[in-house]
Amino acid sequence: xxxxxxxxxxxxxxxxxxxxxxxxxxxxxxxxxxxxxxxxxxxxxxxxxxxxxxxxxxxxxxxxxxxxxxxxxxxxxxxxxxxxxxxxxxxxxxxxxxxxxxxxxxxxxxxxxxxxxxxxxxxxxxxxxxxxxxxxxxxxxxxxxxxxxxxxxxxx
Numbered sequence: 149x150x151x152x153x154x155x156x157x158x159x160x161x162x163x164x165x166x167x168x169x170x171x172x173x174x175x176x177x178x179x180x181x182x183x184x185x186x187x188x189x190x191x192x193x194x195x196x197x198x199x200x201x202x203x204x205x206x207x208x209x210x211x212x213x214x215x216x217x218x219x220x221x222x223x224x225x226x227x228x229x230x231x232x233x234x235x236x237x238x239x240x241x242x243x244x245x246x247x248x249x250x251x252x253x254x255x256x257x258x259x260x261x262x263x264x265x266x267x268x269x270x271x272x273x274x275x276x277x278x279x280x281x282x283x284x285x286x287x288x289x290x291x292x293x294x295x296x297x298x299x300x301x302x303x304x
Contacts, residue, residue: 177244180211180249180252181251181254182208192280193262194208195271198267198269204270205283206284207291218254222256229266235259237254238254240255240297253293255297
């Protein structure tokens with residue numbers, strides 16, 4: 149192995165080439181991030197999406213861009229969709245859903261009021277957790293997980 153290491157140090161670009169070939173054979177994933185935000189009354193923020201015909205109401209969020217971290221994504225999406233500045237808390241859950249799509253959910257804290265909605269949204273509203281509209285299953289589970297995290301945090 150030492151001999152191999154010495155050869156690779158002389159031609160380090162071969163490692164980059166091998167890594168590139170290896171990556172071509174690996175499964176590709178898309179990734180989306182949602183944020184779970186509660187108000188002082190314990191209601192969760194939901195948005196009505198234009199592009200989600202089967203379950204139009206859901207958590208705010210969007211796709212992770214190239215070279216962007218998921219925490220950055222949720223901050224960007226909240227600002228783009230709701231003109232909302234928010235702090236990102238702990239990651240609540242991650243799941244691989246349809247195809248090779250990775251969903252991530254973060255607990256977020258609004259740092260200000262909701263502003264003008266983007267053209268991707270029809271409406272936004274605060275919902276009592278016991279009276280949620282039809283949601284994508286991942287969104288429903290993320291809200292439940294956020295409630296567990298907050299409940300455990302208040303017990304400390």
